[in-house]
Amino acid sequence: QVQLVESGGGLVQAGRSLRLSCAVSGRTFSSYVMGWFRQAPGKEREFVAQISRSGEITYYADSVKGRFTISRDNAKKTVYLQMNSLKPEDTAVYYCAASSRIMAGIISDYDYWGQGTQVTVSS
Numbered sequence: 478q479v480q481l482v483e484s485g486g487g488l489v490q491a492g493r494s495l496r497l498s499c500a501v502s503g504r505t506f507s508s509y510v511m512g513w514f515r516q517a518p519g520k521e522r523e524f525v526a527q528i529s530r531s532g533e534i535t536y537y538a539d540s541v542k543g544r545f546t547i548s549r550d551n552a553k554k555t556v557y558l559q560m561n562s563l564k565p566e567d568t569a570v571y572y573c574a575a576s577s578r579i580m581a582g583i584i585s586d587y588d589y590w591g592q593g594t595q596v597t598v599s600s
Contacts (some may be wrong), residue, residue, distance in 0.1 A: 479503040479589045481573050486594030491565055497558040499573030499591055506554040507531075510576040512587060513547060513558045515569035515596075522572070522584060526558060536582075541567075563598045570595050 485497040497513070507530055516522040526547035527536045535547050546559040556573055571594050574587035581587055 479505075479509075479575060481575060481589055481591035483571065483573050483591045483594040486571060486596045488597045488599065489563055491563060491598055491600050493563055494559070494561045495563065495596060497560065497571055497573075497594060497596070499556045499558075501554045501556070501575060503554075506575075507551040508577065509589075510578060510581040511547075511549055511556040512574045512576065512581060513556075514572045514574060514584065515567075516572070516593075517566075517569040520569075524583070525571070527581060528556065560596070563596075565598045565600045568596060568598050 480502040481499055483497060483499045489495055510529060512527040513525040514522050515525050524538050525541055526545055528547045528549050532549045544562045549556040573591045575589040576587045578586050
């Protein structure tokens with residue numbers, strides 16, 4: 478069984494930074510593509526970023542490109558999301574997810590999900 482636990486959310490002023498972490502249990506972390514998603518109140522869950530198994534390939538939503546960075550440490554079984562220059566529109570619950578597929582571009586490609594961590598950006 479794979480479990481994902483996010484941490485690092487909180488309340489921050491616009492323009493500041495936060496780093497989210499997602500610790501993954503299980504012995505096969507390096508075999509999963511990892512992703513971050515977010516869901517704002519009244520909106521659908523949306524893709525934020527994705528990282529390949531080795532960490533060499535990353536993808537970002539246009540809305541966060543240049544401000545957010547996804548990374549992973551396979552030895553620590555942890556994936557990170559560094560969020561800089563935060564904006565009020567980044568306010569959402571952020572979820573990490575794991576996919577056993579080679580490519581995982583949409584929500585249904587992901588097999589395991591964390592419980593989410595709240596990020597609130599004040600103006």
